[in-house]
Amino acid sequence: MNGIANFFLRMDAKALRAVLVSLALFAVLGVLFVTGKLVFDADQSGIANWFAWLSEQWFALPLTVVIFIAVSFIGFPQFVLMGAAVVAFGPIVGFVYAWLGTLAAASVHYWLGLRFGSDLVKRYGGEWANRISDFIGRNGLMASIIVRFVPSGPFIVVNMGFGVTRTPYWAFIAGLAIGAACKIVIVSLGWQIILDFFNNQNPLVIALLVLAMIAWIALMLLARRWLRRNRPDTDKA
Secondary structure, eight states, rough: OOOHHHHHHTTOOOHHEEEEEHHHHHHHHHHHHHHHHHHHHHHHHIIIIHHHHTSSTTTHHHHHHHHHHHHHTTTTHHHHHHHHHHHHHHHHHHHHHHHHHHHHHHHHHHHHHHHHHHHHHHHHHHHHHHHHHHHHHHHHHHHHHHHSSSOOOHHHHHHHHHTTTTOOOHHHHHHHHHHHHHHHHHHHHHHHHHHHHHHOTHHHHHHHHHHHHHHHHHEEEEEHHHHHHHGGGGGGO
C-alpha cells in the first residue's frame, strides 16, 4: 500500500488528474458492463435477441456510425460509446462497429477543422486548442496515435486541430485507427472478462481486468511523457 501511495504522491497535478480521469472512465465502463450483463440475464429472450436481430440488419452499422457522429458533438466519452457498442453487438462485431464509428466521427471533425479553420476550434477549445494545434502540426502521424492514449482534451477539438494544421489526412486517420483500435481492444477485453466472471465465478479473471487497467494507465503515462517532451516549452508544467 505504501508503494501505491508513493506512486500517487510523486505525480504532478496533471499526471494525477489524467490517472484519476482514466480510473473514472474504467468505473463507468464497469457499471455499464455489469448493468448490461444483468439486463441480458433478466430478459434473455427479449433484449438479447433484439440486439442479435439488430446486428444482422443492414442498417446496424450505419445507425452506429450516425450515433457516434451525433454524440461526439456533445462531448460524450468515447470509452463509454465503445463500451456500449461492445455490450450491444458483442466483442467482435462491437469492436468493428465502434472502430468504424470512431473513424467516421473523427473524420467529420477533421474536415470541419480543415474547412472552417482555427476560429471554430478556438470556439470549442479556447486557448488550449491553439496549443494542441501547434503540437499537432509539428508531429503529424505520431501525434495522432499518442493523443488517443492521453486525456488531452475533447475528442472533437483534438480532431479538428489536425484539420486546422492541415495534417495529411492519411497520417491523421492512420494514427487514429491504431490508437482507437487499442482502446477498443481494452474495452472488449473488459466486457469478456465481466462475462467470464459472471459465468464461472472465477476471481482470477478480475485480476486480469486489473492488470489490463494497470497496463492502460502505464501506456497513458508513457504517452503523456512523450507529449511533454514534444509540446511547446511554454506549455510544459
